[in-house]
Amino acid sequence: MIGFAGCAKTPHSWLTALVNYCNEDKKHIPEFFLSKYFVDGSETVLIYSRPFINSNSDAKLTININSRVFTSKIGFDDASKAFFDKLGYKLVDDQKFFEPPPFTNDYIAKFQHVSEEIDMKVMDISDNDRFYRIHSPSFGPFDPTYEIRSPSPSSGSCATSGLNDEILEWAYTKAIEESPEKIPEYLQAIYEVSKERIQTQEGADDCYIYKYISFLSSNKSSEIELNDICMMKKYKKELLDINKLLKVDSDNAFALCKRGAIYRSMNRHDGALLNLNKSLNINPYNELALSNRGVIYRIMNRNDEALLDLTLLDLNKSLDINPSNPLALSNRGAIYRIQNKFKEAFSDLNKSLKIEPNNVFALSNRGATYYMIKNYKNALVDLDKSLKIKSNYPFALNIRGIVHQKINNFEKALSDFNELLKLNPNNVFALNNCGVIYRSMHEYQQSLSDINKALKIEPNNAYTLSNRGSTYRMMKKYENAFSDLNKSLKIDPNNAIALSNRGITYKMINQYEEALSDLNLSLTIEPNDTFTLSHRIEIYLMINRHDEAYLDLNNLLKIKPYNIFALNNRGEIHRLKCKYKEALLDLNKSLQLKLCNSFSLNSRGATYRVINRYEDALLDLNESLKINPNNLFALSNRGATYLTMNKYEEALLDLDKSLKIEPNNAFSLINRGATYRMMYRYKDALADLDRLIKLKQNNALALSKRGEIYRLMDKYDDALSDLNESLKIEPNSAFVLSNRGAIYRMLNRYEEALIDLNKSIDIEPKNAFSFRNRGVIYRMMNNYIQSISDLDDSLDIEPNDTFTLKQKGISYYMLGVYRHAISDINSSLDIKPSNAITLSYRGE
Incomplete structure (x- = not known):
């Protein structure tokens, strides 16, 4: 092995690390390699390699190089490849390795009992610091070839042997997958327990304990952290005493309940349920057993509403016996939170915290309840307090992170x-x-x-x-x-x-x-x-x-x-x-x-x-433009407001600016065209309206406004063309009807004019322009009484319109009511003193 070198493109394998150690190059070598146990090459290689070797009498031995454990604990590089090649093994890419028999419910009780005993043995080993003395001459390293199937006859009671090699290899592989540094501890525990047990007919069944060990260790990252040795140390003395008591009196309800409670605190929930169920079979009114079983049901069945209801039965029974049980109160509060029964949740959690103000579970659940009702301030108060007491409490960290996220406290x-x-x-x-x-x-x-x-x-x-x-x-x-x-x-x-x-x-x-x-x-x-x-x-x-x-x-x-x-x-x-x-x-x-x-x-x-609340409109639009001076909507609407207030220069400033931002904005073009019209800049008005109609030919509003401009320019044919097109799109537009009626009046087409103006007034009864034009038509048709009536209606809406006052004065004159005629003519001249036509009617 000494001559092999690691491949430069891949991480060094375990074998390369061992070679480097043997060459006294100890850089980047995991600490646990430094134990003599791991330096003993032959035993170590055997322990590490055996779980990956598939033996077949008719085929070459193979090793699965894609096994997660192989790649993470041995590693594939020049050293490992050369080593296994020398030994005659074939390296394969087989994803299937050591699949154990099904884990059926029939064996669960046995797993609980045996795994408890193994845990106790691990606790003994850890307590006596045997992990660091495992290479002692008085006790050599565990050898998987040792006859576990034939333990010493001096072993104690209970049943385990007949271990199946496949099960052993699979369980061992899974047990070390997460924590290879604990290999000696696992091996020593299993070895000592096996020595203390005798072979029975049920031994083959109990070999499933190794799978159960693996199951426990695989849940290491979940909320329910299992096999925590530090926690087991805490409860070691109590468990030893309770176990001795139960060997003498296996139906002692108090001892069973106490052991169940300890297992719950150790997150050994299956074992806890076995003990608590048995305790409650003996004494159904044991408040401690009920509350502890309720807690376990809550943890194990948090997503099942029906099972949560069953959990509440246990907690309710417990609180019927002792209403001040903080454990039952806090857990019932947690269930109510999950069920969105927030009032009930707060009631229980508040009671629990009055009894135990620093209960991390109750504080974090009350914080979570505050979060769910969007009371983030109080949620943070409880969660902060919870994490001051227990800084690494996952549930509180999780909820507090979510709360900060909700209120944008991202850091x-x-x-x-x-x-x-x-x-x-x-x-x-x-x-x-x-x-x-x-x-x-x-x-x-x-x-x-x-x-x-x-x-x-x-x-x-x-x-x-x-x-x-x-x-x-x-x-x-x-x-x-x-x-x-x-x-x-x-x-x-x-x-x-x-x-x-x-x-x-x-x-x-x-x-x-x-x-x-x-x-x-x-x-x-x-x-x-x-x-x-x-x-x-x-x-x-x-x-x-x-x-x-x-x-x-x-x-x-x-x-x-x-x-x-x-x-x-x-x-x-x-x-x-x-x-x-x-x-x-x-x-x-x-x-x-x-x-x-x-x-x-x-x-x-x-x-x-x-x-028509123009001052209020300006206040809002001005405020908006302080926030964003280039806000198109605010500029165009303020321009339109100024237009309505006859502030044409201000209107043009806003509308020009808005059209620089968006040159084809229809609202701004319409209103700038209207502003130009009011300033008698008809060509400029037509330019805007032409542009708008090119953008959208069927724009009824633009057609109507251009028709109005043509009317003012005495281009009646063009005006009628636009107004007719507009009415095809919007046949009930009072504005268009009144303008077409005015053009018909100018063309002396009085009957057609009256049809449009009547319809316009029916649609918009307060249309001064329509009343004015109809009043003039009635005068032209010698219907002076009706003329004066319409002109009065127009003046009620626009009392200072000089054209309407003049026309009413003429109607009175034609009726021979000269006093009223002079009065209306004078009123018109008071507003526009230099109007030559009106002056001529007064005789000046």
């Missing part, structure tokens, strides 16, 4: 999840959460790094795949996102999170129908998922399906009454539907929640403009 959240990962580097939940946090911080590469680690541990975890898909989506790597999300949904077709994320990805590439399909399905599974609901609302708004958006917004506000996004958008839909009172209710509420909310300010400003 603190990462700190907690990293602490969890120190306790268990393979914690998929913590890795996923770190990935989510880094994504929220826009650190996408770090997000991918953590999520990829999680996927190495659980490659087919649907949630983790969906999580990585979300990160790819944020990175705009949509193909990668779809790949992960599709794979996630193949594993779990009803994964609401994956469906939601795929729907959002479709939204990002403007495939709205596909997006809605996924989001709809996600919401049938999780109807109250506000994140998914918000994205569906956004899509409905983008494709102008306002009625469906409105329904979703109502649902969202039932779930979250103070959701600013929902209040803003529902207020905007109310505004678009001319429900201005309802719009203001939502927008006012939104601004109470967040003062500097530009969306709410813009929408409320636009609402105030439409209901």
